[in-house]
Amino acid sequence: MKVLVATTTTQGDRDDDFSHTVDGELVFDAGQCDRVAQDDSWDCECSLSFAGVASGELTTTAVVVDLPMDIKQFMRAFRDGLARTNICRECAAVYAHRARICALQWPIGTIIERDRDVIQERLPVG
Template structure:
């Protein structure tokens, strides 16, 4: 199945890129703050970022990766991450399904970026 993972690929394409995640870690999409919802290029950066499941850090680039995990395994990993980060673990299935839906639109190996609720392939 295809999922979204953190990557350093294409970092620097935008002047406001950042990457504090561990390359290859599963990422998820958090709801942006009000400021970034109005302007994803705002100072916070959450409207253009992906959150790392293991590091609890963020990046502006994610890669679509083909993995041999089951949906249930991803949900278990997400439950642990959400609980560790202070988020409700009951969100896990919804977060995983959103990740799978976004990843399904792109071929494996594609680096994507986020602009609030829009996701697009990024070119170097």
């Protein structure tokens, strides 16, 4: 099944890169945080990152991979992971659905990045 996972590949290509996730963990776009929503400044790490399902941490890079799991296992991973990290267990289905739709947009092996509301393929710097 095509999914998004955290990757350290291309980390450091951008000045604002960071990765606090576990390499290979499922990730999703959690959207903007409350602070960004309130003052529209977009100067928070949340505006550049994906959140890790298992760790609850953030990363600026994700890669599309094909994992040997079915949709029930995928949904359970989101539900259990978000419950453990206290992100939003009730949001698990929405986040999982968005992550799955996002992963389907690119071929396996594509590294993606997020800039505010735009998720795009990460192109080489230079």
